[in-house]
Amino acid sequence: MxxxxxxxxxxxxxxxxxxxxxxxxxNDINRWWQMxxxxxxxxxxxxxxxxxxxxxxxxxxxxYALKDINxxxxxxxxxxxxxKNGAGKSSxxxxxxxxxxxxxxxxxxxxxxxxLLEVGTGFHPEMTGRENIYMNGTIMGMRKWEIDKKxxxxxxxxxxxxxxxxPAKRYSSGxxxxxxxxxxxxxxxxxxxxxxxxxxxxxxxxRKAIGKMKQVSTDKGRTILFVSHNxxxxxxxxxxxxxxxxxxxVKNGDINTVIESYLxxxxxxxxxxxxxxxxxxxNRFAKLLSVSVKNKRNEIAASFPIDEPIYIEIIYQDNxxxxxxTSIIHIKDGYGNTIFxxxxxxxxxxxxxxxxxxxxxxxxxxxxxxxxxxxYVLVAIGHYNxxxxxxxxxxxxxxxxxxxxTGNTVRKHTGGNWPGLVRPxxxxxxxxxxxxxxxx
Numbered sequence: 070m071x072x073x074x075x076x077x078x079x080x081x082x083x084x085x086x087x088x089x090x091x092x093x094x095x096n097d098i099n100r101w102w103q104m105x106x107x108x109x110x111x112x113x114x115x116x117x118x119x120x121x122x123x124x125x126x127x128x129x130x131x132x133y134a135l136k137d138i139n140x141x142x143x144x145x146x147x148x149x150x151x152x153k154n155g156a157g158k159s160s161x162x163x164x165x166x167x168x169x170x171x172x173x174x175x176x177x178x179x180x181x182x183x184x185l186l187e188v189g190t191g192f193h194p195e196m197t198g199r200e201n202i203y204m205n206g207t208i209m210g211m212r213k214w215e216i217d218k219k220x221x222x223x224x225x226x227x228x229x230x231x232x233x234x235x236p237a238k239r240y241s242s243g244x245x246x247x248x249x250x251x252x253x254x255x256x257x258x259x260x261x262x263x264x265x266x267x268x269x270x271x272x273x274x275x276r277k278a279i280g281k282m283k284q285v286s287t288d289k290g291r292t293i294l295f296v297s298h299n300x301x302x303x304x305x306x307x308x309x310x311x312x313x314x315x316x317x318x319v320k321n322g323d324i325n326t327v328i329e330s331y332l333x334x335x336x337x338x339x340x341x342x343x344x345x346x347x348x349x350x351x352n353r354f355a356k357l358l359s360v361s362v363k364n365k366r367n368e369i370a371a372s373f374p375i376d377e378p379i380y381i382e383i384i385y386q387d388n389x390x391x392x393x394x395t396s397i398i399h400i401k402d403g404y405g406n407t408i409f410x411x412x413x414x415x416x417x418x419x420x421x422x423x424x425x426x427x428x429x430x431x432x433x434x435x436x437x438x439x440x441x442x443x444x445y446v447l448v449a450i451g452h453y454n455x456x457x458x459x460x461x462x463x464x465x466x467x468x469x470x471x472x473x474x475t476g477n478t479v480r481k482h483t484g485g486n487w488p489g490l491v492r493p494x495x496x497x498x499x500x501x502x503x504x505x506x507x508x509x
Contacts, residue, residue: 072179074260074292075142075165080174082135082160082316134160135316138174142309145290147282149297149307149324151331154463157316158296162186162264165294180259181209185249194238198229198248201237205252219255226277227251247274254281261285264296279306298463300328300404332403338445338467340371346386351460355394355450358427359384362446362468372469375441375492379434379468385450390424392452394459398432399447400439401464408444408490437494439470 135157142148150158163169165176166184183205191208192201202223206216224230227248229240237245253261261282283306285291297303303310303324310327312320312334320330341361349356363380364370373379383396395413402408413419413430422428445467451458 072144073141074144074180075140075176075178075294077138077140078175078177080135080138080140080161080164080176081133081172082157082164082169083131083133083172133316135164135171138318140311140318140321142292142294144292145286146309147286147293147295147307149295149303149310149327150313151297151300151303151310151327152313156313158313159186159264160316161313162262162294162296166262178260181257182260182262183209183253183256183258184262184264185246185253186262186264192237192245192249195236197236198233198240201248202252206256209256209258211256216256219257223248223251223255226255226281228274243274250278254278254285257289258291260292260294262294265298275302282306298405300332301406304328304404338464340466340468341369342465349386350462351385351450354389354457355459356386356388357383357448357450357460357462358386360446360448360462360466362466363431370468372471374473375439375470376436376494378436379439379470381432381434381446381448383428383430383432383448383450385428385430387422387428388425389452392454392457393419393422394428394450394452395419396428396430397447397449397451399449400434401445401447402490403443403445406490407447408439438491440489440492441470441472442490443467443469 138161150161152158160169162184163186164171165178166182166186168184168186191205193204196204199220202220203213203216206219207213224233227244227250229244229248232240232244237248240248250263253263263282279302282293282295286293293306295303295306307324309322310320310324311318312327312331320327341359343359344350344357346356346358349358351357359382361369361382362371363382364373365378365380367380381398383398385394385396387394397410397412399410400408411432413428413432416430445464447461447463448465449458449461451460
């Protein structure tokens with residue numbers, strides 16, 4: 070029977086928004102006394118307040134990034150941790166990796182733990198790739214001869230042999246994450262923690278990395294904690310899963326059941342969203358005021374026949390006086406795969422926009438393009454020269470494409486659930502002949 074290698078009990082992480090001080094010296098001293106001497110909770114925290122991203126923040130209020138997490142991870146288990154942005158996934162992994170400490174509760178684990186939380190984790194930019202490999206191995210408690218034994222395998226897997234003796238600061242983000250993952254996976258930790266970094270690598274490397282993690286967990290009984298928004302990767306790699314929502318575990322179980330529950334919850338995403346100017350996502354350069362999905366009659370709609378166009382409408386306050394802002398959309402499926410992306414550049418009048426005005430941008434998704442299913446829209450606003458992102462909103466709205474028709478009777482001959490994410494209605498040409506020789 071497998072043994073738990075990670076045991077989390079009553080784990081909470083509390084943050085204060087705005088200024089750190091309570092504003093009174095006596096309160097600061099009392100907090101220090103209660104938390105550090107008596108071992109009590111922060112007396113100035115609002116009990117039960119969780120980190121709900123949909124609520125406006127109040128200066129000085131306390132929020133729980135994590136709240137009362139209880140979890141056991143068994144030896145050889147691959148645990149997928151999923152949830153929306155801001156749900157607490159990275160906070161949990163940072164506590165496990167000892168990057169930060171919990172406010173209350175405890176974390177116990179057996180064996181060596183190594184983590185890959187972001188591109189370049191643990192890499193010194195002035196040191197070469199080779200030197201960073203040895204430094205990371207030493208930090209993990211490995212001897213030089215152990216690292217020597219793995220060096221060739223690490224370099225081959227990462228594909229950066231040509232740049233091994235080049236300082237890491239000259240590596241691209243893709244090269245850095247390839248080498249970082251290769252080090253983490255090949256230096257044989259008992260526990261491997263990976264947080265979304267595989268999204269930086271190319272498709273070939275992602276396949277290699279997932280294959281390596283699967284091999285490490287299956288053949289060598291290593292335990293892996295994996296955070297990703299890519300449900301295909303999570304489903305392929307993981308055996309168990311949890312869903313985090315506002316810092317709390319809302320689902321724990323078999324990975325297929327957990328993913329199904331998560332995708333079902335996502336389907337409640339509305340087809341429109343509006344914001345008041347004072348709390349709209351963005352900054353002083355641009356603020357997102359409204360996003361909606363509309364049909365050809367300019368009505369907000371949640372579902373569309375497969376042979377009707379779909380319109381994504383974005384309204385934002387544009388305050389950029391120097392660079393021209395553009396709205397950006399990514400259309401994603403339920404597993405987090407981006408089907409395509411587009412931006413406002415394609416609008417004929419984009420170059421003639423004036424600043425300090427409200428921009429209404431509409432993007433048409435042609436009819437007969439998407440296959441039947443539910444789709445989610447990422448909306449961002451920024452500019453490219455120089456690159457700056459003012460706001461990025463994952464899965465802010467959604468819509469459904471249905472296997473119904475409005476008038477294109479020819480399409481009915483190809484009805485049913487077809488494979489693939491896109492289902493274009495392509496033009497074909499046919500001719501008939503009495504025999505092949507006549508055609509020739």
